[in-house]
Amino acid sequence: MGSKKVLKVGLDSAAPFPMHSDYDSENFEGFEVDLMKAITEHLDFEVIYEVSLWSNILEQLFKGELDLICSAVTVTPSRRHILEFTNPYLHFRLCAVIKEADTLRSISDLKNKTIGIREATEAEKYVHANFPGNNMVHAETNKELYRKLQAGKIDLLIDDSPIAGGFLQKNKKLKVGLYLPNTDSQYAIAMKKGDVNLKEQFNEVLTLLKENGVYQTIYKKWFTDIQF
Structure with missing residues (x-):
C-alpha cells in the first residue's frame, strides 16, 4: 500500500458559517467540511487545510x-478563465440584511443607503455595479460586517444567502430584508487550471453522493430552516 495522496485545501480565514466554522475553533465543522470529508474518503485522499485571507486565497x-x-467560492465567468470548477454543490442568491425593525420593499429602497460589503467578494462587485x-463600508470579515450593522454604522449589508442564514440563526x-433580483449564483470547488483529472474525480463523487442520498443528509443537517 502506498501512502494516501494529500490534498492541500484552502479555507477562508473569516469562516463563512454554516459553510464551515473557524478552523482554529474547538469544533471545526460545517456543510463544506462534511462534504469534503465524504468526497475525499471516497477517493481515499488525505486533506490538509490551509487558512488564508480571502483576498489572497x-x-x-x-x-x-x-x-x-x-x-x-462563487463560480463566475472571470474566475473560470483562470481556475477549474467542479459541478456546483450549492445554489444561492445575494441578499440584503437589515435590522429587525427596518423594511425594504424593493431594490429601489437601497438608494442613498450606506451599504456594508466584504472585500474581494461578488457582493462587493454587485454593489459597485x-x-x-x-456610501460603501468595507470589511475584511463577515463578523465585522454584521457587527457594523448591529451598531448602526451601516444601513444594510449584502451577503450570500447561506452565510447570512448562518449569522441570522444566532x-x-x-x-x-430582500433577496436581490438576478443574483442567482453557485458555489463550487475551485481547482488549479488544467487540473481536469482531479475535477472529474470530484464530479463523479459529487454525482454519486447526490444519487445515494449522502449529499441530501449533509444538506439537511446544515440548512434545515434557511431559505435561499
Missing part, C-alpha cells in the same frame, strides 16, 4: 500553492 490556488479551495453612488435582531 485565489491567487495562492492560481500559483499552485493549494490544490483546491472549498470555502464558499448597481449602486456606485452609494442573531435575532437582524433579518433578510
